[in-house]
Amino acid sequence: MASQSGVSARGERKDSDWTKKQSALCFRSQRKNEEPHKLSLKCGRGNNGDAKVLETSCSCKAGAGGHCHHMFALLYLLTHWSLLNLGEIPADKTCSNLPQAWSVPRGD
DSSP, rough: BBHHHHHHHSSSSTTTEEOOOOEEEEEOSSSSOOEEEEEEEEEOOOOTTTTTEEEEEESSSSGGGGGGGGHHHHHHHHHHHHHHOOOOOOOOOOOOGGGOOTSSHHHO
């Protein structure tokens, strides 16, 4: 997530003791009335300069050790955004943000 200039997209210095803490909410797909899971992730630099996961936690039953599918989904999402070189979280596109499409032929 760091650029070549030594400053990451979040504006932090890239040095040997660089760490970043990320918090997230994972909304439930089945039990929508219940609270979302709370995730916490702490990353840093390993000995060879690569990114390393230092601490993880999730509020789900399986996430006590931080090894649940919610955490893997968060890591996947952050990696995907990093590979796309996004500097901020992209906004969700709703149908009201897009041009109307009911009169456009489908191409069948």
